[in-house]
Structure formats: C-alpha cells, structure tokens
Amino acid sequence: MDFKDYYTIMGVERDATQDEIKRAYRKLARKYHPDVSKESDAETRFKEVGEAYEVLKDPEKRAAYDQLGANWKAGQDFNPPPDWDAGFEFSGGGYTGGDASAYSDFFESLFGREFRSARPGGERHGFQARGEDHHAKILVEIEDAFRGAERRITLQAPEVDASGHVVTRKHTLNVKIPKGVRQGQKIRLSGQGAPGFGGGPAGDLYLEIEFEPHSIYRAEGRDLYLDLPVAPWEAALGATVKTPTPGGLIDLKIPAGMSGGKKMRLKGRGIPGKPAGDIYVTPQITVPKATTDKARELYQKLEQELAFNPRSKLGV
C-alpha cells in the first residue's frame, strides 16, 4: 500500500492552520469537481482531495496522521505500525460530504473500514419499506447507440447482511441499450435496485450511459465529429471520397478549393432520435512525404510552376 501525503495533495504546509486547510480545500474542490471541471483526471483528483480534507479537517484524525511522522514520501510502501493509533480517541464524526466508499486503502488502514458502513438508515427492522435505488455508470460503444444493443454488465452492489455489515454482491444483468441513447443519459430499470425490507418492493436501478473513447468519432449530444484525411489534390480539385459513418461507408463530395479544417455537415447521420443528430466532418489536408525521387521531382515542379506563397497574408 502506498503512503499518501495529504499535505502535498492539499498544497499546504504541515503546520497549516485549520482555516488555511479549509480554504485550500474549497479552492481545489471547485477546481476538480467532476460536474464543473473539464480536466481529464478531475474525478480522481477530487476524490484524493476529499480524502485528504477528511483527515486534515478533523483535529483528531490530523493529529493521528501527523504522528506517523513527516519522513514518509508519497507513494512509499506503507504499513501502519502496530498500535499506531493508541492514545487517540475517534469520535467517528463520520463523512460529511464525500463518498466514503471511494477512499483509498491507505485511508482505510488508518481509520478503519467500519466508517464505510456508518451510513444513515442502517437500522431497518420490523417495518416495510421500498428498497433503495441504485446508480451505476456503464460504458457502451457509440455504435451501440446507433443501432441499439444488448450488453451483459456486472455491477458491485452494496448490501447489508444479516449481521448488519455491508457486503458487496455481484449483480449481473443483461440490458438492452436503446437506439438513440446519448452520453450522460440515464436508463431506469424498475425493480433492479436494492431489495425491499419486510416485503416492500425493490428499488430501481439507474444506469448512466458513458461512451467508450472511439478511434474515429467524438460524440457531442447526438452529433458526431470526425476528422477526415484528404489529399491536397482532393481538396484543390474536388473529389468524392469514402467516409465512414456508424451506419456504414458513404460517398462524401469534397468541393473544389476546400480549405482544411472547415467543417462539413452530414444532416441526420448522427445518433438517431427526434431529431437525429448530424455528423460533422472536418477534412484534414494530409501532405504526402517526399521520400522518393519521383515525389521530390513533383514537389519541385509544383514549387516552380505555381508561384505559391502560403504566407502572403502575413506580408512576407
């Protein structure tokens, strides 16, 4: 298990005041909040910051963490010394905001797993209640949204066992991915959430759609974006070129005098729906390499006969 340097994560000195820690947390939380941030590692950073704050904001946990010593380096292999927490009292103030299940092994080795199950609503005896709704994110291909698909998914579902402990249960489902789903949309599966209590109905399961990164397309809502390499003569003279779409290859007409980087819209060829999305094709002019005598000769001929100055607009 790797040692985590909570002070470095928060960007504060080891002798920072509680107010400084709070200010650092607020700033980082806004920067990396997954709903707000566009940074690719926002979610990981946000969880890391949340975990660091959980320890440093609580004087008891912070004092216990501090007595591990300042000589540990982030990433160093770590095992808590026996009785490391002797003499500290934890009031178990609990996790205010963060998702405790996301905390690292390092955190758990120090402050214990039991925090995890310390969630409200654990005691449920002798009455009937509907089971909790569960939420999960699933990865699907863009093509699945185009045609619809069936996917077998396995989820880890937390459950409270007979002795009141939280255990993880594997939940495997075959799910229909409806045609036309978009990134971030949710699918509700009735009765697939947590079982009810005392004969109450089960909760629902909500699946959030996330597209796998695609080698060709990028999705924005129902629209798809794709970069299409074209040869300089195709851009200059115009051409009809084969273009992939999730619905199959199509012939795309490139108008003569096309400048690279200018988008072309294929109306209604994006993800199906009302209205269907579009595909935006961005031609990228790709220049052949002058690796043979023939190619060099052709480039030299162009240079001599075209009198082309690509920098004329720059006045040079």
Place this chain on the structure above:
Amino acid sequence: MNTKVLSGIVLDEETVLSLGDLCNACSRHAEWVVELVDEGILQPVGRNQDQWRFPGTSLQRAHTAMRLQQDLEINLAGVALALDLMDEIESLRALVCRLE
C-alpha cells in the same frame, strides 16, 4: 444466473418522473425536491405537488445539484446560479465545436 434481457426507460425530455420517483432516486425527502423547484432548478408541469410531472432529464440535474450542494457546500441559490452558468457554458461549447 439471470439471462433475461432487461429493457429500461431512457430518461430523456419525453419521459416523465413523479415527485416520488425523484425523491427515491436521490434518496432525499420531498421537501428538498420542492426547494429545487422553488429555486427554479427543476421545472415540473402540473399545478399541485401530487400532480407534478418532471421531464426525465430532471434526475441528472437533481443529482448535479445534490453533489454541488454537498461537496462544495453551496446553498441552493448558488447551486441554481452554477447550473445556469454550466448550461450556458455547455451550449457555448457546442456552438464552438460546430463553428471551429
């Protein structure tokens, strides 16, 4: 093992959720959802609470509101402002994508 293929409902603009659906899916009391409506974060159709019908996309919005409120300790008026600005940024980004 369960081999039955399950079909769900996509929560888009056309599906509807009741106040109870939203409360269950967010594990929150109705009072909290009512506050979201009062702040204009969610806009149900229907005059009385028991007739309220929310578009399916409301769940996503309610979840985002919940996370912003908890994680950044923003009050609901602040959450409403953040959501409006995030919507605006998203539509501007989409426009930039098309124009670039």
